[in-house]
Amino acid sequence: MPEDPHSSETWLPGRVLVQAATYNERENIGPLIDAILASSAEVQLLIIDDDSPDGTGQIALERAKCEPRLHVLIRRGRRGLGSAILEGFLLARSRGFAVSVNMDADFSHDPADIVRLLAALDPVGGVPVDIAIGSRCVPGGRTLGWPLSRHLTSWLVCWFTRWIIGVPVNDSSGGFRAVRLSILDRIDIGRFAQGYAFQEDFLWRVHRANGRIVEIPITFSDRTRGSSKADFAEICRSTRDLLRFARRTWLGR
Ligand SMILES: Nc1nc2c(ncn2[C@@H]2O[C@H](COP(=O)(O)OP(=O)(O)O)[C@@H](O)[C@H]2O)c(=O)[nH]1
Ligand SMILES: [Mg+2]
Numbered sequence: 001m002p003e004d005p006h007s008s009e010t011w012l013p014g015r016v017l018v019q020a021a022t023y024n025e026r027e028n029i030g031p032l033i034d035a036i037l038a039s040s041a042e043v044q045l046l047i048i049d050d051d052s053p054d055g056t057g058q059i060a061l062e063r064a065k066c067e068p069r070l071h072v073l074i075r076r077g078r079r080g081l082g083s084a085i086l087e088g089f090l091l092a093r094s095r096g097f098a099v100s101v102n103m104d105a106d107f108s109h110d111p112a113d114i115v116r117l118l119a120a121l122d123p124v125g126g127v128p129v130d131i132a133i134g135s136r137c138v139p140g141g142r143t144l145g146w147p148l149s150r151h152l153t154s155w156l157v158c159w160f161t162r163w164i165i166g167v168p169v170n171d172s173s174g175g176f177r178a179v180r181l182s183i184l185d186r187i188d189i190g191r192f193a194q195g196y197a198f199q200e201d202f203l204w205r206v207h208r209a210n211g212r213i214v215e216i217p218i219t220f221s222d223r224t225r226g227s228s229k230a231d232f233a234e235i236c237r238s239t240r241d242l243l244r245f246a247r248r249t250w251l252g253r
């Protein structure tokens with residue numbers, strides 16, 4: 001099989017790799033790259049694109065030619081937000097990064113919050129944290145611009161994850177997280193949910209491994225450019241995955 005298109009094999013040494021999975025984010029990708037790289041000189045950025053028909057991956061590849069802190073992988077023949085995030089984690093670890101920050105590519109997550117999430121991983125005088133979640137559901141956190149239907153779906157998913165699957169987190173479905181990659185050595189990384197339910201799946205595994213998880217308030221703003229990929233098919237797939245996690249939690253399989 002031909003290799004996936006990607007940017008240069010030469011990577012600068014670094015500690016923090018921000019990663020954003022993209023699918024048809026043409027209107028967002030340029031400003032997103034600028035904003036993330038400007039958020040901190042410490043971070044590098046990996047764009048994992050699933051061969052977007054609108055050319056998002058190609059735009060990012062062009063930018064990477066003259067930006068050494070930007071890396072791009074265009075995956076061919078596979079799709080899914082969860083599988084993209086997992087591939088990003090493994091790539092980050094293989095390149096020697098200690099921390100990955102995951103975020104959406106539609107500006108729902110504010111790149112300016114990256115430094116707050118990173119600081120939360122290493123609280124001064126406190127115990128190091130494995131995952132710092134950018135949370136909409138703790139005091140100070142909020143969601144702007146969503147219709148009632150999305151508030152309700154999100155509330156239901158978070159309720160289910162907390163009380164049926166048993167993950168003690170308020171915002172389990174958000175995708176803005178700083179993750180200490182050493183946690184990957186303590187969890188089973190096989191057979192993850194491939195789609196959006198990866199977010200709950202990952203927290204479930206980290207919680208079971210006694211990983212430390214904290215929530216930091218963020219403001220989530222609904223996208224103003226491009227469209228959501230959380231379509232009916234994705235909602236059905238995530239619902240099926242969540243029901244499987246409930247079975248795994250209660251029946252052990
Ligand atoms: N690589 C990749 N990224 C995806 C896929 N589906 C969604 N995304 C990205 O995941 C992020 C969240 O998706 P979005 O459509 O904003 O979902 P919503 O915020 O729940 O409406 C965005 O950056 C999308 O471009 C996928 O199949 N592959
Ligand atoms: Mg979005």
